[in-house]
Amino acid sequence: MAVAMAACSLGLHLCADNSLRALEKTIWGAPVLKVSSISDTTKPCYILHKTRLSSSRITIIPRATAVTDVEGGNQDETDTVPTPVVIIDQDSDTDATVVEITFGDRLGALLDTMNALKNLGLNVVKANVYLDSSGKHNKFAITKADTGRKVDDSELLEAVRMTILNNMIQYHPESSAQLALGAAFGLVPPKEQVDVDIATHLTISDDGPDRSLLYVETADRPGLLLDLVQIITDINIAVESGEFDTEGLLAKAKFHVSYKGKAIIKPLQEVLANSLRYYLRRPSTEESSF
Incomplete structure (x- = not known):
């Protein structure tokens, strides 16, 4: 399993051009774990997003240009649209953050996503593609360009997640109705809203004498990863590592946590x-939602 993670950074800044890139960060100590839309064709359009946390800054998320020819070829609108899945894994590789993206067989080469991640100050150090009954899995390992080490703060992990989801909606607009972000940033919003009370599940169990395993499943929303880590660390619980999965309208997280070791x-x-x-059960219409 992964080693203990480094400092948490809150207050996400993303810059709008054709990809997302990280701007200045305010780092403060705390243990941590392991977007598009209808666009105006004549000028860029931006959405301001302020997270729930008082220490958070303003996030700028670019509305992506509507695309007719999606990466990997045109898709028949009568096809059944698969569920998009994005997994950010801090456990399986001690030296890198592993990212896995699945959207049936529709994702193509993901070159634009790779370039967008580079603009966040990250390197893709290895990648592979494999097929199974659920579709084509694009799996790659990323490290921070300045240190050569895995991503070790929740701000940058959320930036990675939002970058991937933004690109998915941009190049695969049919995914909009399958993602929570599609309600605000997509061409087509989800047909049904997730009932948060029904969708939210929490379990905490011992994972040896020195740590516990926290499992969270709930309705996805922008900034969710940041907020979960902040809530946990606010009560002096350390987040050592984990995995954060975006599966359509749901988010599923596994955190290895401990209290005083x-x-x-x-x-x-x-x-x-x-x-x-x-x-998690607060109304999504509050200021924290988007």
């Missing part, structure tokens, strides 16, 4: 679970 005791598990449920 030990597994979390039952009373603190209840505090953590209640804090997360309170946040």
